[in-house]
Amino acid sequence: MPTEYEPVIGLEVHCELKTATKLFCGCRTTFGNEANTQVCPVCLGLPGTLPVLNEKAVEYAVKIGLALNCTIAQYAKMDRKNYYYPDLPKAYQISQYDKPLNYGGYLEVPLKEGIKRIGVTRAHLEEDAGKLVHAGGKAGRLDSSDYSLADYNRGGIPLVEIVSEPDIRSADEAYAYLTELKNILLYIDVSDCNMEEGSLRCDANVSIRPKGTEKFGTRTEIKNMNSFKFAKQAIEYEIKRQAALLDKGERVVQESRLWDVTENKTKTMRSKEEAHDYRYFPEPDLVPIILSGDYVRKIKDQLPELPGAKRARFASKYGLTAYDAGVLTADQELAHWFEEGAKHTKSPKGLANWIMGDMAAKMKEQEKELKDLEFDQKKLGELVDLMEAGTINSKQAKEVFAEMFDAGVSPAEVVKSRGLAQVSDPKAIEGAVDKVLSENPNVVADYKGGKQGVIGFLVGKVMQASRGKANPKLVNEILKKKLDA
Amino acid sequence: MKNEVLSKTIHEVSADLKAKKVSSVELTKAALDHLEEIEPKVQSFITITRDEALKRAAEADQRLASGKDVTPLTGVPLAIKDLLCTKGIRTTCASRMLETFVPPYNATVVEKLYEAGAVSVGKTNMDEFAMGSSTESSFYKKTRNPWNLNCVPGGSSGGSAACVSSDQAFGSLGSDTGGSIRQPAALCGIVGLKPTYGRVSRYGLIAFASSLDQVGPFAKDVEDCGLLLGAIAGQDPKDSTSADLPVPDYAAEMKKGVKGLRVGIPKEFFPAGLNQEVADAVKKAIVELEKQGAKVEEVSLPASPYGLAAYYVLAPSEASSNLARYDGVRYGLRVPGENIVEMYSKTRAAGFGPEVKRRIMLGTYALSSGYYDAYYLKALKVRRLIKQDYDKAFGKVDVIATPTAPNPAFRFGEKTGDPLSMYLEDVFTVSINITGLPGLSVPCGMSESGLPIGLQLIGKAFDEATLLRTAYAYEQATEWHKQKPALKES
Ligand SMILES: [Zn+2]
Numbered sequence: 001m002p003t004e005y006e007p008v009i010g011l012e013v014h015c016e017l018k019t020a021t022k023l024f025c026g027c028r029t030t031f032g033n034e035a036n037t038q039v040c041p042v043c044l045g046l047p048g049t050l051p052v053l054n055e056k057a058v059e060y061a062v063k064i065g066l067a068l069n070c071t072i073a074q075y076a077k078m079d080r081k082n083y084y085y086p087d088l089p090k091a092y093q094i095s096q097y098d099k100p101l102n103y104g105g106y107l108e109v110p111l112k113e114g115i116k117r118i119g120v121t122r123a124h125l126e127e128d129a130g131k132l133v134h135a136g137g138k139a140g141r142l143d144s145s146d147y148s149l150a151d152y153n154r155g156g157i158p159l160v161e162i163v164s165e166p167d168i169r170s171a172d173e174a175y176a177y178l179t180e181l182k183n184i185l186l187y188i189d190v191s192d193c194n195m196e197e198g199s200l201r202c203d204a205n206v207s208i209r210p211k212g213t214e215k216f217g218t219r220t221e222i223k224n225m226n227s228f229k230f231a232k233q234a235i236e237y238e239i240k241r242q243a244a245l246l247d248k249g250e251r252v253v254q255e256s257r258l259w260d261v262t263e264n265k266t267k268t269m270r271s272k273e274e275a276h277d278y279r280y281f282p283e284p285d286l287v288p289i290i291l292s293g294d295y296v297r298k299i300k301d302q303l304p305e306l307p308g309a310k311r312a313r314f315a316s317k318y319g320l321t322a323y324d325a326g327v328l329t330a331d332q333e334l335a336h337w338f339e340e341g342a343k344h345t346k347s348p349k350g351l352a353n354w355i356m357g358d359m360a361a362k363m364k365e366q367e368k369e370l371k372d373l374e375f376d377q378k379k380l381g382e383l384v385d386l387m388e389a390g391t392i393n394s395k396q397a398k399e400v401f402a403e404m405f406d407a408g409v410s411p412a413e414v415v416k417s418r419g420l421a422q423v424s425d426p427k428a429i430e431g432a433v434d435k436v437l438s439e440n441p442n443v444v445a446d447y448k449g450g451k452q453g454v455i456g457f458l459v460g461k462v463m464q465a466s467r468g469k470a471n472p473k474l475v476n477e478i479l480k481k482k483l484d485a
Numbered sequence: 486m487k488n489e490v491l492s493k494t495i496h497e498v499s500a501d502l503k504a505k506k507v508s509s510v511e512l513t514k515a516a517l518d519h520l521e522e523i524e525p526k527v528q529s530f531i532t533i534t535r536d537e538a539l540k541r542a543a544e545a546d547q548r549l550a551s552g553k554d555v556t557p558l559t560g561v562p563l564a565i566k567d568l569l570c571t572k573g574i575r576t577t578c579a580s581r582m583l584e585t586f587v588p589p590y591n592a593t594v595v596e597k598l599y600e601a602g603a604v605s606v607g608k609t610n611m612d613e614f615a616m617g618s619s620t621e622s623s624f625y626k627k628t629r630n631p632w633n634l635n636c637v638p639g640g641s642s643g644g645s646a647a648c649v650s651s652d653q654a655f656g657s658l659g660s661d662t663g664g665s666i667r668q669p670a671a672l673c674g675i676v677g678l679k680p681t682y683g684r685v686s687r688y689g690l691i692a693f694a695s696s697l698d699q700v701g702p703f704a705k706d707v708e709d710c711g712l713l714l715g716a717i718a719g720q721d722p723k724d725s726t727s728a729d730l731p732v733p734d735y736a737a738e739m740k741k742g743v744k745g746l747r748v749g750i751p752k753e754f755f756p757a758g759l760n761q762e763v764a765d766a767v768k769k770a771i772v773e774l775e776k777q778g779a780k781v782e783e784v785s786l787p788a789s790p791y792g793l794a795a796y797y798v799l800a801p802s803e804a805s806s807n808l809a810r811y812d813g814v815r816y817g818l819r820v821p822g823e824n825i826v827e828m829y830s831k832t833r834a835a836g837f838g839p840e841v842k843r844r845i846m847l848g849t850y851a852l853s854s855g856y857y858d859a860y861y862l863k864a865l866k867v868r869r870l871i872k873q874d875y876d877k878a879f880g881k882v883d884v885i886a887t888p889t890a891p892n893p894a895f896r897f898g899e900k901t902g903d904p905l906s907m908y909l910e911d912v913f914t915v916s917i918n919i920t921g922l923p924g925l926s927v928p929c930g931m932s933e934s935g936l937p938i939g940l941q942l943i944g945k946a947f948d949e950a951t952l953l954r955t956a957y958a959y960e961q962a963t964e965w966h967k968q969k970p971a972l973k974e975s
Pocket of ligand 1: 022024025027039041042043044156
């Protein structure tokens with residue numbers, strides 16, 4: 001019987017903070033400007049220059065720590081991580097080694113099986129490196145290109161590196177962790193989390209072990225994945241690759257690997273023997289970071305309600321399913337939109353269905369965002385209530401919604417002007433029912449003979465006669481009463 | 486012929502400038518002429534900035550004429566160690582690596598001197614990247630001791646010391662990581678001060694060992710030393726390690742006398758093998774202080790013998806990281822290679838001299854995984870112990886007096902073959918950098934062969950005022966600072 005393996009996965013996420021200026025100098029952090037236009041002697045590491053810590057970056061980093069349930073260090077310090085690469089102008093990165101700002105936290109990730117708590121080892125502050133463009137040669141690699149161009153605009157932008165415990169057990173869990181983490185970072189407004197622009201990047205440490213055993217297997221590190229989809233694919237691939245090796249009686253080599261997007265494979269980047277010795281030591285150009293309880297408390301007080309708490313509240317307060325609550329809170333703006341709307345309807349659940357159904361579909365189709373909508377929550381609430389009250393039926397509601405979506409008109413007015421109000425007067429319906437029954441004696445006979453399914457045909461006839469305005473529920477009830485009498 | 490005005494101190498010549506007895510342009514021209522005349526003998530400078538100096542002198546004259554914003558440094562020709570960045574003027578650190586490096590900014594101390602109206606005549610020679618005690622490791626030239634041209638001026642700020650000693654400039658700035666101001670000041674017979682770590686901004690000082698480096702002045706007398714310190718001291722928003730403390734009026738503070746001042750003598754600084762002339766001169770100086778009312782008592786600094794060992798772990802460790810940026814990618818020397826790694830190694834092999842390479846290797850080794858605890862961490866513990874010793878001693882005394890260097894100036898080549906003997910030059914000075922305390926060297930005697938000897942005074946953190954006060958009282962009672970070198974070989 002083949003061995004069944006259990007994957008053990010830990011994730012390292014690099015998140016660029018959206019401070020106006022860099023971590024140690026006054027340069028702007030805007031993305032996409034002409035190369036080397038957002039640089040100064042400090043972030044170029046020119047001789048004699050010194051770093052000065054950006055207080056806003058510390059605040060944002062602490063915000064992240066608090067949102068991830070970390071202990072916030074009272075005493076933290078910056079360290080130097082030494083290595084040579086042309087995108088690193090000082091040949092060391094100012095980072096944090098043994099005294100990170102945040103440590104010992106966790107993240108609660110919603111999975112199909114329920115909520116899983118994944119440990120957060122640490123979330124520390126560091127500077128980003130510049131960017132290299134390798135020209136000519138092959139493979140876009142530094143060592144085989146004809147020449148390389150360096151752009152230091154990104155160099156020195158503040159990053160927080162969030163390191164998880166090896167608590168993740170599948171590629172799907174990894175994906176869910178990343179999704180939840182990104183959502184939290186967006187909620188607390190510390191990063192734009194734009195993966196295409198590289199403001200969120202992820203490394204994964206993957207190993208496997210025979211199910212039921214404790215000892216970790218040899219791990220590989222998949223570096224620099226800039227999409228959650230790639231991360232999931234790369235982890236899935238890596239689990240399979242490692243399992244195949246072990247099944248063949250071979251060993252997993254500890255190394256760094258890269259996800260090749262075109263070949264859908266992970267590939268060796270550098271082995272452990274080539275691994276850097278970073279020679280960390282305390283950064284002597286900066287003083288330790290001492291955070292008072294008061295300072296941390298003030299930041300804590302500013303934290304918004306986080307996705308997990310919002311999900312739970314939406315489910316209990318508005319009677320939503322866990323899934324619906326998840327969809328509505330996946331975007332802070334949408335959650336807010338929903339919650340405003342809930343004030344204008346008797347049925348928040350009905351509102352949720354509209355938002356996630358027709359509204360989402362139409363927005364996607366027309367590439368609209370919430371701010372582009374022609375109507376507000378009050379109008380959608382009105383529509384929900386018209387339907388819930390039975391004034392219009394669902395088919396009519398769809399028409400009214402379409403008109404409201406396109407022209408921003410009030411649903412009540414559409415119903416009025418188009419005479420759409422549903423007929424819920426039993427007397428009026430009874431008349432129509434009687435007429436249909438008398439016109440279709442054969443069908444009535446079939447029903448009485450035991451073919452109860454034909455009632456649908458009769459309902460249809462009544463609806464047709466009322467030009468769709470009759471309340472279908474009422475029609476059904478009256479028909480049954482008369483037929484069974 | 487040397488203009489006699491060049492022999493004056495800053496405070497004397499500043500009075501002449503204010504009284505319009507001489508203009509800054511005249512003074513600067515005289516200084517430059519003398520500088521260039523004797524430069525073949527002394528070789529203090531890597532770069533002489535005549536045009537720039539005359540331009541600043543003309544500006545200073547306008548300032549003096551208007552009478553506005555005139556400071557004691559306005560119009561006074563000074564010199565700057567070639568590791569302090571000067572905008573538009575190349576700054577080499579005496580290394581081939583930075584032969585072409587022209588900083589686009591001024592060091593904060595340079596900016597402050599300019600703001601005070603000072604004139605800079607040039608950039609002075611030094612040991613490469615400030616690593617050395619004789620200025621012999623400079624890529625460019627060997628600066629010679631004005632008292633005996635066959636001897637070294639000390640180091641690493643040898644050029645800054647020699648140029649003041651030989652009247653090429655009225656004062657200068659140097660840097661001190663393990664003794665690089667105090668030791669050359671002692672060997673060249675002038676006053677040199679290493680301020681408390683954090684007293685003076687390090688912005689624009691090209692780093693050797695960031696937690697030890699400090700900029701400080703060289704001066705012909707103690708009063709000038711106080712003037713220069715006052716001009717460069719103070720917190721700098723560009724240097725997070727600079728202290729947010731007020732800068733005292735040193736000129737007023739230093740004239741208060743030493744009556745009742747408690748002077749500590751640490752026995753560890755007078756070991757059995759100490760040069761007899763040095764020991765005698767320093768002891769005589771202490772007696773002089775006692776004569777003026779100071780109370781002298783013995784103190785103990787038991788951990789200080791380990792200071793040199795700790796220093797030669799900490800300083801190279803930081804240096805190995807600080808000097809890693811010289812990789813040929815962005816500025817300075819680049820030696821092309823087949824690939825990036827080859828370019829790095831060829832550039833660094835060609836750009837750095839042997840002493841710099843030795844220290845980079847020492848530091849890289851000490852920080853390496855598996856060795857960190859045994860070296861770097863242990864050195865940090867020693868650092869803490871030494872600090873505790875000084876804290877304890879300063880509970881009893883106000884100032885500590887020791888020799889600055891273990892011997893007077895030595896001959897060229899005498900120690901270059903044996904790095905350890907060169908490192909021992911710093912034995913009395915390094916612990917002050919390790920503790921961050923201020924230290925000052927003031928001339929206190931002459932050897933039989935006519936070489937100056939220095940008295941080192943060590944103070945409490947940020948108490949440079951007491952150092953200056955002690956040195957001033959001593960200087961007033963002696964004539965050492967008035968002697969001038971003959972610029973002869975012997
Ligand atoms: Zn910058």
